[in-house]
Amino acid sequence: MALTGLDIFKLTPKKNCKDCGFPTCLAFSMKVATGGIEIEKCPHMSPESLAKLSDATAPLMKTVTVGKGDGAFKLGGETVLFRHEKTFVNRSRFAVILSDAMTDEEIEAKIANVKKINYVRIGEEMKVEIIGCKYGGNKEKYLSLIQKVKENDLHGAYMLVCEDADVVKEALVLVKEENPIVYGANKENYKEMVELVKKDKLPLGVHGGSLEELYGLVEEIQKLDHRELILNVGSSSVKEAYENSVQIRRIALKEEDRTFGYPSIVFVNELAKGNKHLEIAVASTFVMKYGSIIVLEDIDYARALPLFALRQNIFTDPQRPMRVEPNVYQINSADENAPVLVTVDFALTYFIVSGEIERSKVPVQLAIPDAGGYSVLTAWAAGKFGGSSIAKFIKESGLDENHNCKKLVLPGKVAVLKGDIEENLPGWEVIVGPDEAMHLPKFLKGLQVEALAL
């Protein structure tokens, strides 16, 4: 990554033959270092030098692909430690654990829960993306569990959590085509495990008793030429797991040591020891600090709502706030007799507000002026969402002339704008709506009843 021109120069044949189009090998090397030209433009590089270079210029953290088809996704590939430096690219993925050690009822219940959590938040599908099948000692039951998960079509990637290579081998017969994660390799079994996954390049979860042991183990596995790895941060305590998670990421990105340049897995279910609320707290911490796969005991809305929302926040591009196009949007087949609601062009706000309007089933014209892509109060405080700009937008959008229903509803948080808008928009009735969008269905139905009564 951080190779200098001189580093590269040392690897060239130093012939100054100009075949690359540069006067000297050094000049060429300087250009390569800045990314201005590819090393292949020198026809005389030795294969050893090329290998060294490609190692040194490979990303510090590997991107590992998991799953097949529409359930496939990438893990890792991160380039920074803090999201204000650059975007975090591949979001954390949540897994739920099933096991042959569970009763059939437990398994059924969890499968039902996984199926139930499937919703859209700001344009993103929220669901459990990995189904972990943990081996509890009964091979027949384990294999039929995997079969059952298959039949249930859960649209998640498979993760075989099993350290017995013989059992993994049989399990793979069932799901190999799905590019499952095989967890896990340890210092006793890693050779057999690598043997099982190498040919198909399946992602392999690796576990060491300590960070140092993990490091040595990764080196050994790399020597066997398998590089689709996922590193377990450990589960003896929250403290240890957290520190390891940060260390792994930092050793890879800051110390530029690719031995730890892999995505991670955190068994939060084990760390929380059956305490569901603690599980939510700990999982939140690992969404923020570098957990690529976060394993949960089970899933329900109480867990999903905060965790998936937090993940969505952490993995957005900090340089580019999500915006929607300023415009007038017709919701629930609104026509010229529908009331006009005003909100801002911040994507989060738009999705929340339009979602609530849809839930109300009341036809509404949703007017969105250019508010700089900010939330209601932020835009107001920044001077981008004021009485005159809203009034101007209503006039320019044509709503002032062509619209029958002259009712304009403001977000409750900017109730202070009422007078100003009334002054600028003669003929309109300006109504202050509720503070929170979730009260919109009730509020809109009230408006509708009022209108019918007239």
Add this chain to the structure above:
Amino acid sequence: MAFKQSVQKFTGKINEVEIGTGEKAIKLGGENVMPFYSFDGSMGQRPKVGMEILDVYPEAWCDSLKGIYKDVANDSVAWAKFVEEKFHPDFICLKFEGSDPNGLNKSVDECATLAKQVAQSVALPLVIAGSNNHEKDGQLFEKVAQALEGSNVLLLAAVEENYKTVGAAGGLAYKHKVGAESSVDINLAKQLNILLTQLGVKAEDMVMNVGCAAVGYGFEYVTSTMDRIRLAAFGQNDKTLQMPIMAPVSFETWSVKESIASEEEMADWGCQEERGIAMEVSTAASMLTGGADAVILRHPKSVETVNTFIKEIVG
């Protein structure tokens, strides 16, 4: 390569700020590392967990919370004692919602009397919050600071519009601690801290609220702001940003849909109380992982959980 821990030493350190008096007094801050990075240096004081109570009946709170406090919620003194005895938080945040000019508009004298009664009835340190009306909050903090002289409370918080009044009364005349509240921006945080110190408030007597949001509701801006503030405080030894951070988590999480939608409204979503706790616990853990030195919470289960979380992660 051989395995080697990655260690980063910083020159800067967060100030240690004491709130309250006597045995129950607490200290915030003191760390010279990013949150819970014990491999780099000292984590300072264990993060603290406070509980929110109001000066008025919590009309807007959800039914499960009203149920928990039903016998005490009409009387802040009883409420404070109840919380102290039953849930053992590190501090109590008494929020004067009733002082809001657009609400009950209680007089600041009335508020100050109540503050004093509460302070006399509990041993826990107090954090005083207003109604977020900047002008009224200025007057409120001034009066409460006077009434609570000697109690060493934290006034949460002074903002750009009222920092002179709050700083002069709270930090200088009556020797309390002053919270500096800014809106999710490192430069604004810095600027307000500088203004307060120029007024004469000592940096060691200040705490910051640099903005707070529920997870999913602009939280990404908050966490990146905290990252930047902490990196400047440690890495550049920026004295104007070395105040501990207090995050009023409950002020944010209990008004979002996830916490307030009833079970009839969102049939799929399941138990409303569970969702409220989940949002509060997730936001609190995230704020602590982001760099907060203290959080304010509302539900007893959240307090219990976040305390366990802190114990587990600090080790």
